[in-house]
Amino acid sequence: MTSTKMTIHVQNMGGMLQDHTIVLGDRAVRQSKIPTSGTVTLKFGASKQQVKVVSASHLDGLRIGEPLARRLGVHHGAHVGVSYRASSKTLSLGPLIGVLMSRVYSGTPDRPFGTNTGFCKELVDACHTYGALVYFFTPGDISSGQQSLEGWTYYGRWRKSSFPIPDVVYNRLTTRKLENMPSVQHFMKEVKSRYGNYVFNETYLDKTDVFDALKQDSSLTRYLPESHLFKNYQMLKSMTARHPIVFLKPITGSLGKGIIRISRLAGQSYMCQSTSLNGTVRQSFPSIDALFSSLSGKLKQRRYQIQQGLHLIETGGRPVDFRALVQRGPQCVWGVTSVVARIAGSNHFVSNLARGGTLSRVKEALQKTNLSAAQQRAVNTHLRKAALDIAKGIESHIKGHFGELGVDLAVDSHGKVWLLEVNSKPSKNDGTPLSEGAIRPSVKMTVQYARYLAGF
Template identity: 40%
Template sequence: MSHICAGIQLDEKSDFPSGTHLLISPKIQQALQLPLRSPITLQLGQKSTTCIIQTFSSTGSLVRIRKDLAEYLHLPDGIQLNMRYDNRLRRIVLGPVLGVLISTLIRTPEGIFGSASSFCKELVQGAKSKGILAYIFTLKDLDNDNQTAKGWRWENNKWVQKTMPYPDTIYNRLASRKDENRSEAQDWISGLKKKGVTFFNEHFLNKWQVHQALSNMKEAALYLPSTQMHKGYATVKEAVDKFPQVYLKPTNGSLGKGIYRITRSGNRFTCQYSTMSGSVRKEFSKLSDLYSSISPKISRIPYLVQQGLKLVRVNGNPLDFRSLVQKDSSGKWAVTSIVGRIGQDQSIVSNLARGGTIMPVAKALIAASPWQGPKPKTKQLKAISTTLAESLESSMQGHFAELGIDLAVDTQGKVWLLEINAKPSKNDDQVLSEQKKTRPSVKKLLEYVLHLHGSGKSSHRGPGGFMQVAARKTSKRRKR
């Protein structure tokens, strides 16, 4: 399917020859081989209509669309969009239209989307230059009857909510499992898929399901700690007898919440866990007493019992590595960024939400100790991250375009998988210095969206691009 990135200009019906709906530059007509003066389908998002096309005198990549047609499609003025033409179906497809699904507005000093405000702004702004119509929305913003959504766009240095075309691609950033598992949300997601809407990062991951899936993949099983489902005291005792340190983790947990670390030293047992106010440490002479103290909490929801690892640390603090792995412009997994994360003093987790800090991987490895084996290289951590992403995709259902993969390294230099997150934080992938340009993760995400719709690297603009073409709009409209 041939395609081109073109500027969109809305004009009055009186500016068009009788019966004509679109006026396109000869350059676009030649690039897409569009038929003139005969019915053709024009589609944006989930809406389509029949139109008649003619050319007009222009040297750029400009499309002039009748306002009445644009209003039906809810097409904004003064933007640029990819145009793809399917000769077999005689259909022009504009876009793609990308909707970023969030749970709700969170008005904080950072913006109306909370800590993700900066990311949302970069994504919507970055989409403009790539010919993607992107906006932020919630489930309550959808109007299924009219096939529209009240989407948030960044315009004139502020967020503005406007009626937008229904998306043909949705990036799921629902913030909680509770929101995602609501019957309303599940019914809506199921309905979208039936309509052919591309929906990626469609669900949170369950730690036990991930472990089971990867255990069956030879390339991934190498990096998995010994893990069992918690089935009572006997499960914990068996693990503590086998390993001097054991972790208890909720299967659906995130941000380090609800994790317990049990350490055996002689006849003493220590239980440690983190809270927002700091780390808590308790000692017991009997494992059964320790278990009794935490049993009410770990018996209410599914928990994993996992082998503790003798990991390298930085100044005594936990160190792990967050790798952001994304699908690229060719649809393949690639590492976009990777950082070392160092936990607070005495913390058992390194999450930024728990006060952790980040640093470049090479610097973190140099600062880490003790080493009793060879240090891994950044290149090795990236290769393992890609392998794990590919293995997960092969062994689990669901469409994912980005994954946050947490790795750790033991004192022998062996790399271990700690967790895979389908909704990676939009803070961890920030560069370590003040950011002035669109972050790489946003660019990679948009490139993948274009790949999904057949408008990848080969998409092109006219000389100077649309930004220059659009600037030449005048009050006097040209008539054919």
């Protein structure tokens, strides 16, 4: 079944076009052998209805009436893929992509998704380029048993319309609380089981789950610093005895929040550093017992991962790590879309942008470190290989459907590459300046993968 990109022309009902009739160009009708006698099933997302196909000479596109366009949520000038399956007499339009967002900012109609509005507009533009239609909805738009959704899309301005359940749901929820809502979980289950459609990036990844899963693969252990679910004082004592630096990271944390760095000093004393909005808070302790007593209250409030610390390469005295974006493409194969260096801000030991970190090109960041030219070239290659290996390991060892992963990697002073963590909801708001109408490769890849999933 081949797909052809076509432009939709919406005609008002003052013309001759009937509600359940669509018009295709002669050439498309002949090439796909679409019958013009009787009816065929028109499929768009989960919507299916019987329509009659009429052929017209010199028409380059697909013409439908206003009532049908309104039911489908399509607009004049939209570009969609069109394919015909003779065995089921089904004419499919799409793919219809639904992006599940955390919230809509009703007071800013030109920026309904806040700082993520630019990314959403890029998705709209990429769909127009490749032939697809995308809309954006929130948990508040979901209700039980519905066969359509209220969502937002862009043509001329941001508009809210009714759409069928999509072929592909791209989960961009930014909190576990929203993702774990019963209505959201039920909806994602229904999309897959009832409609046979797809949800990708359907769940958050917990830090310890990732490391425990990847430990099962002997080919990946070389990337893994020693890491455990934190349990008790004895574990803290043994880890700090084995490693001069240890990190405590909230299992469900993000943006560098709540990370604790413990350094063993001379004479069995310890330095404890923790992140705050204003920088790093430092405390000294004469013993591991005193350190644990100070932290015990905090460690009881949430679950932590305890991880071997690394002596990271630095530029200008600031630690550097790397974020690789790994995505599935038009053939469902994992590929590295981008790798960027992240340099920690002043008075911070984490590189997150939310904590004052800055982005840099990998080559430029490496040139400012103490690594030799040969080591820099090797690191550049090893970062991409490690990211790919880890993404494939996630696919093999962790339940869930992922279309993209943010893989955070570190490089130690010897040039060895290590895994820090894997993020199934990599940020789309990195401050990258874009010229008007530009579309990032990562956004194009998302649309191409959705087209693959939906069979276009």
